[in-house]
Amino acid sequence: MTARALINAPKTARKGDIIEIRAMIAHKMETGYRQGPNGQMIPRDIINRFVCTYGGAEIFSADLFPAVSANPFIAFSTVATESGTITFAWTGDDGQTQTATAEIAVN
Amino acid sequence: MSGPTSIRLARRDLIFGAGAGLVVLTLPRAVLARPTLDDAIRGFTGGKALNDGRVKLDIPPLLENGNAVGVTIDVESPMTAEDHVRRIALFNEKNPQADIAIFHLGPRSGRARVSSRIRLATSQTVVAIAELTDGSFWSSRASVIVTLAACIEDLS
Numbered sequence: 645m646t647a648r649a650l651i652n653a654p655k656t657a658r659k660g661d662i663i664e665i666r667a668m669i670a671h672k673m674e675t676g677y678r679q680g681p682n683g684q685m686i687p688r689d690i691i692n693r694f695v696c697t698y699g700g701a702e703i704f705s706a707d708l709f710p711a712v713s714a715n716p717f718i719a720f721s722t723v724a725t726e727s728g729t730i731t732f733a734w735t736g737d738d739g740q741t742q743t744a745t746a747e748i749a750v751n
Numbered sequence: 752m753s754g755p756t757s758i759r760l761a762r763r764d765l766i767f768g769a770g771a772g773l774v775v776l777t778l779p780r781a782v783l784a785r786p787t788l789d790d791a792i793r794g795f796t797g798g799k800a801l802n803d804g805r806v807k808l809d810i811p812p813l814l815e816n817g818n819a820v821g822v823t824i825d826v827e828s829p830m831t832a833e834d835h836v837r838r839i840a841l842f843n844e845k846n847p848q849a850d851i852a853i854f855h856l857g858p859r860s861g862r863a864r865v866s867s868r869i870r871l872a873t874s875q876t877v878v879a880i881a882e883l884t885d886g887s888f889w890s891s892r893a894s895v896i897v898t899l900a901a902c903i904e905d906l907s
Contacts, residue, residue, distance in 0.1 A: 662861035675870070677847040703859045709850040711843060711870050713819040719866035723859055 647671055649744040651732060656749045657724035665696065665704075666719040669734050669742065675710035691716055693735040699728045724750045788878065791842045791849035795880060796888045806839075806891040808879040817871035817897040826863035826881040826889070830856075836863040838882040845875040871897050 652666040669691065676688025694706040694716070704720045716734075727750045735741045786794070792801070807825040814820055828836045835858045841851035854865045863881065871877070874896045881889045 666866075675847070698859070701859070703857065705855040707853040707855075709852060710848055711846050711851040713868040713870050717866075717868045718854075719823075720854070720856070721861045721864055723861040725859070 647734075647742060649732065649734070649742065651730075651744055651746045653730060653746045653748065654724075655747070656751070659724060659726075659750050661724045662721050663724050663748075664719060664721050665730065665746075666717070667694070667696070667732050667744075668715055668717040669744075670715050671734075671736070673710065673712060673714045673716060677710065689737050691734045691736050693733075694718060695733045695735075696720070696722075697731045697733075698722060699726055724748065726750055785847060786849055788842055788844045788849055788876065792878065792880065792890075795840050795842070795853075796882075799886070799888055801880065801888050801890045803890065805889040806879050806881050808877065808891040808893050810877055810893050810895055812893070812895060814871070814895060814897045814899075816899045817873070819868045820871055820895070821866065821868055822877070823864065823866040824854075824879045824881075824891075828863045828881075828883065830858055830860055830862055832858045833884065835860070835884055836881050837884060839863070839865055840880045840882075841867075841869065842878045842880070843869075843871065843875055844877070846870065846872045851877075871895060873897055 647670040649669045654663050657663050671691050673691065674686055674689040678686045680686050688710065690708065690710055692708050694708065695702060696704040703722050706718055708716060727748060730746045730748060732744045733741050805827045809823040810820060824839050826836045826839065836856050839854045842849050843851055851869050852867060856863055876892050876894055878890055878892045
């Protein structure tokens with residue numbers, strides 16, 4: 645899985661600020677409920693888990709189902725506690741995980 | 752004389768039987784296998800009572816296309832270590848599957864607001880449920896009219 649991931653997070657923040665993070669990854673999110681041209685059901689293939697860690701600790705996660713749109717988009721908040729790396733990980737039905745990171749400077 | 756008729760009857764019975772079998776095999780998968788909205792909610796809450804309020808579910812009431820519906824859930828909570836929103840779940844009434852997503856939050860979230868984009872197969876009710884640290888569940892529902900479906904369209 646080498647899909648394109650897009651992260652939108654502030655590069656700097658003041659300590660204690662609540663910041664919004666938006667994450668999206670390119671993925672078809674095949675539901676498993678659709679028929680192909682040959683009448684066969686197209687097998688399910690979705691991102692079923694999203695995890696965000698900040699300074700090594702998990703701050704947000706999500707369990708996703710086929711009702712989440714293609715190119716799954718999730719926006720959430722966190723408190724800017726320290727300068728460091730925010731890591732994003734998406735896991736698919738095939739067990740593969742793709743990660744992306746964002747750096748934040750907190751002062 | 753009665754021989755051929757009875758054979759034909761038997762064959763017709765066979766065809767009817769096979770037809771009924773097919774219906775039984777295919778129908779439940781599409782319609783009956785899906786738990787109802789209430790069943791799905793019970794699975795999430797463990798049968799606990801749902802309170803109205805505290806949860807704000809922001810979703811357009813009228814949509815042309817159900818393929819990517821922007822939805823935002825806002826929960827009133829101080830989001831402290833002792834009192835915060837643990838989980839926010841989204842369920843639907845009429846998609847092939849009742850679950851949409853479950854978001855896990857914590858005191859480091861700062862505020863309990865989550866946005867995403869979801870698929871809606873048809874006009875239906877969408878429910879957002881928040882689980883707080885004290886074990887209570889709060890919910891909000893919205894009716895959405897969809898004029899073009901998602902999820903179940905053919906590729907042909």
